[in-house]
Amino acid sequence: MDFLSWFDINNTLVNFSIGGGYAMSWIEAIGTIFGLLCIWFASKEKTINFFFGLINVTLFCIIFFQIQLYGLLLLQVFFFCANIYGWFAWTKSNTNGDSLEIRWLSKPKLAMTVALSAIAISLLTLYINPVFFALANFAVDVLNIFGANLADPTLQPGAFPFWDATMTVLSIVAQILMTRKYVENWILWVVINIISVGLYAAQGVYALSIQYAILLFVAANGARCWIAIANRNKPQVRKAIA
Structure with missing residues (x-):
């Protein structure tokens, strides 16, 4: 087996016999593991979470490229940039020598x-199809500049526009809040994972539903840890970090 075959979504690691069956590829499995490590270390306030996050979103970029979900591919590009910024924000000190703290x-x-968030969800719900179609075409145009030679994507309208819009917007907001160490990011991830469990179960993709159930417990633990730290930090008199 050559090296590039590990990145092929058709290179199956394991078949799940739940629901209608689900073949998990090596790249999806490895990407998921790095995603779990990212979330776990973030819950422990370890900066290395961003390293695992960068690998996670890179692998999922490759997955979404292969299954032609170019709108989601661009979302991973955003997460990639957010991870780089978060890594910088978590490690730098301000002019007073204080580092970013959980709050x-x-x-x-x-x-x-x-x-x-409410305005963005409302607007994206109304215009989710043209927005993601435009993003998909933009992604194809950019990839073609680099010689991908892709045809224009043919996409189907979303089955759950409100829930898709909600998860997209909240994921972006949660990622931004995490880079600034705000506790509310974990509360949003809990909400996102609850929606994901129900949505994938409704679509019959039970393996993904189970995967997000695991992420739900990890996010809930992150919320518990960060709430405790933030409450300890709150009484202390410190200069607020914008």
Whole structure:
């Protein structure tokens, strides 16, 4: 078996006999493991989580490229950039020598985050098909610049536009909040994983539903750990880090 075959989604690692059957490829399995490691180390406030996150999103970029989900591929590119920024933000110190600490969003920031998220979800729900079609075509055009020689994608309308929009927007918001060490990121990941478990089960993809159930427990543990740390930090008089 040559090296490149490990990145082929048709190179099956294991077949699950649940539901209608599900073949998990090597690249999906490895990408999932690195994703779990990323979330676990993030819950422990370990900067190495971003290293595992970079590998995770890179492998899933390759997966989405092969199954022609170019909109999701671009979302992984965003997560890749967010991981690089998060790595920098978690390791740098401000002018006073203080590093970023786990904390809650202030009430004004929380209100703004909720309002912007609600507006974004509403708009994306209404326009999710043209938005993702445009993103897919943009991704194909960019890849073709580098010699991919891809045909224009033919995409089907989303089956669950509201839930797709909700998971997309909340995932972006949660990733941004994680890079700034806000506790609320874990609460959002818990919500996202609950939606994912139900959505994939409704579509009959039970293996993915189980995978997100595992992620749900990891995210819940992350929320528990960060809430405890944030509550310890809260009484201390420190200069707020923007």
